[in-house]
Amino acid sequence: MLLTIVIVVLAALIMLRVPVSFAIFAAGVLGLAMMGGLDLVLPVMQTAPATAVRSTALTAIPLFMLMAQFMLLSGLLDSLFDAARGLVGRIPGGTGIASIGAGTAFAAVSGSSTAAAATLAQTSTARMIREGYRPDVAGGLVASVGTLAAMIPPSIILVFYAITAEAPVGDVLVAGFFPGVLIAAAMAATMYLGMVRDRASVPMGAPTTLGEKARHLGQASPLLIIFVAVVGSIFLGIATPTEAAALGAAAALVLVIARRRFTLTAVGVCLVETVKSTAMILAIIMAAHVLGHFLTETRAAPRLVGAIEASALPALLVMALIAAFYVVLGFFMDQIAIIALTVPVVLPVVEGLGYDPVWFGIFMVLLAEVGMVTPPMGINVFVVAKSARLAPMTVFRGAFPYVVAMLAMAAVLLAWPQLVLWVPNLI
Template sequence: MIAAILLVILVGLIVVRVPVSFAIMASGLIGLLLLIGVRPTEGVLEVIPVTSVQSLSLSAIPLFILMAHFMLLSGMVDSLFDAGRTIFGRTPGGTGIASTMAGVGFSAVSGSSTAAAATLAKTTSGRMIDEGYRPTTATGIVASVGTLAGMIPPSIILVFYAVTAEASVGDLIIAGLVPGVIIAFALLLTMFIPILRDRSSVPRGVRSTWPAKLRASVQALPVLVIFGAVVGAIYFGLATPTESAAIGCLAALLLVVARRRFSWAGVVEAIVETVKSSAMIFAIVIAAHVFGYAFTETKAAQSLVSWVSGLAVPALVIMALITILYLFLGFVMDQVAIIALTVPIVLPLVETLGYDAVWFGVFVVLMGEIGLISPPLGLNVFVVARSAGRDTVEVFRGAAPYAAAMLAVAVLFVLWPEIVLWLPNSM
C-alpha cells in the first residue's frame, strides 16, 4: 500500500513539473517517515547522500561530459558532415548519409544524446533543407541519429546505468558498440525506403574527385583516433573507464588547440556546462538512493519478483510487458530518472528470466532513446525543432518512422540477446 502511495506521489510531482531529483527525494522522504519514523530517517540522510556518490565509476561521467564539450569547441562536427558529403557525393540521399555519419562520429566522442541532437540540428538539418530535402526528412533523421550518443561508446547514460545496477562499467561501455552500429544501419535503411520508391524525393549531391574524398577522410581521422584511444583502452584492459575518459578529455583539448579553436572563454564555458550537467546527474543519484531505500523497506520489489516468478507464462511474454512499460516511461520521463527509479526494482526480475544485467542496460537505454523522439516529451525533437527553427509537430512526424525502426531493433535484441553480449564477452 505504501509503495503505491509513493509511486502516486512521485508521478504527481513529475506531472506538475517538479524537478526530477526533488520529486524523487520528496517521495523517498515521505516513504521513510511513514515506514521507519523521524529519527531513523535522519540517520539515513546522514549516510546515503555521501555514500551514494562515492563510487569511483561515477567520476567517469563528468570527464566524458567535459570531453563532449571540448569536441563541440573543436568544431569537428562540421568537419564530419563535410567529409560525409564529399565521400558520398552523387549518391541519392548522400547528404542524409553524411548527417548520419556525423551523428555516429559525434556520438562516439560525446555520450550525450541531447547535445548531439542540438549540434547536428544547427550544422546539418538546415543545409539538408536548403539542398531540397523535405523538412520532415531532414529534421527526423537528425533527431533520431542524435539518440545514438546514448548507445555508442562512450555513453554517459550507460555509465550511469552501470553504477545504478552495480554492473561493470567497462562491459557496459563496450556492449553499446555493436547495438549502436546496428541502430545506425536501421536508421539509414528507414531513410532509404522512400528513396528507393522515388529517387526524385531527395536531391543528388555534388560529385567529388578521389583526391577530394581522400582529404575529407583525413579530416575525420581525429575522431576515429580519440574514439579508438578511449574505447580501445577499455576493451584491451589497458585503462579503467575513468582513466580512458581522462585520456579522451586530454585528446579532445589537444584537438581544440590543434584546430586553433582554443580560447579561455570557451574552456570556462565547457567546464561550467560540465558542472551543471554533472550536478543534475549526481542529485538524481542521491535522490534515487533515498527513494530506493524507502521502496526496499516496503518489500514491494521482492513481492513483485516472487509473483512474476510464479506465473505460468513464457519469459518472452513478461519481457513484452516490460518493453511496453519502458516504452511508456520513455514517453513521459527522462532517461536518468527512468534508470534510477526502475532498475533496482526490475533488474532482479529480468535476471530471474535468464537475461544478463549488461544486456538489460543496453535494452533500457534503447527504450529511453525511443522516448527521446516520441511524443509527448520527446526531448530530442524539441531540441531539434528549436535549433533548426522548425515546427515541433513536423519534427515528430519526421521522426516517427525512425522510432518504429528502433523499436524493431529492440525486439531483435530481446529475441537474440547474444547480439548485444558477444563483444563484451570477448573482452
C-alpha cells in the same frame, strides 16, 4: 498501500515539473517517514546521500562530459559531415546517409544525445533542406540520429546505468557499440525505404573529387584517434573507464588547441556546463539511494519477482510488457530519471528471467531513446526544431519511421541477446 501512495506522489511531483532529483528525494523521505518516522528517516539521511556518490566509478561521468564539451567546442562535426558526404555523397540520398554517418561517428565521442542532436541540427538539417530534402525528412532524421549518443560508447547514460545496476562499467560501455552500429544501419535502410516510396522526399546525391575526399577525411581523422584512445583502451584492458575518460578529455582539449578554438572564455563555458550536468546527475543518484532504502524496506522487488514467477508467464511476454513500460515512461521522463527510478526494481525481475544485466542496459537504453523523439517529451525533436527553425510537429512526423526502426531493433536484440554480449565476451 504505502507503496502506491509514494508512487502517486512521485508521479504528481514529476507532472508538476518539480526537478526529478527533488521529486525522487521527496517521495523517498515521505515513504520512510510514513513507514518508521524520524527514527528511520534520520539514519538514512545521515548515510545514504554521501555513500551514493562515494563510488570511484562516478568520476568517469564528469570526465566524459568534459570530453563531450571540448569536442563540441572543437567544431569537429563539420569535418565529420564533410568527410561522410565526400564518401557517399554521389549516391541517392547521400547527404542523408552522410548525416547518419557523421552522427554515428560524433556519438562515439560526445556521450550526450541532446548535444549531438543540437550540433547535427546546426550542420546537417539546413544543408539537407537546401539540397531538396523535405523538412520533415531532414529534421526527423537528425533528431533520431542524435539518440545514438546514448548507445555508442562512451555514453554517459550507459555509465550511469552500470553504476546503478552495479554492473561492470567497461562491459556495459563496449556492449553498446555493435547495437549502435546496427541501429544506424536500420536508420539508413528506413531512409531508403522512404525514398523508394516518395522520390521527391530524398534528392539525388552530388559527387566529389578524390582530392576533396582525401582532404575531408584528413580533417576528420582526429575522431578516430580519440575513439581508439578511449574505447580501445577500455576494450584492451589497458585503462579503466575513468582513466579512459581522462585520456579522452585531455585528447579533446589538445584537439581544441590544434583547431585554434581555445579561449579562456570558451573553456570556462565548457567547465561550467560540465559542473552543472554533473551536479544534476549526482543529485539524482543521491535522491535515488534515499528512495531505494524505502523500496528495500517495502521489499517491492522480491515481491514483484515472486509474483511474476508465480504467474508462470513466458519470459518473452514478460520482457515485452517491460519493454512497453519503458517506451511509455520515455514519453514523459528523461533517461537518467528512468534508470534511477526503475532499475533497482526491474533488474531483479529481468535477472530472474535469465537475462544478463549488461544486455538489459543496452535494451532498456534503446527503448528509452524512443522517448527522445516522441511526444510529449521528445527533447531531441524540440532541440532540432529550434535549431533548424522548424515546427516541432513537422520533426515529430519525420521521426516516426525511425521510431519504428528503433522498436524493430529492440525486438531483434530481445530475440538474439548475443548481438549485444559478443563484444563484452571478447574482453
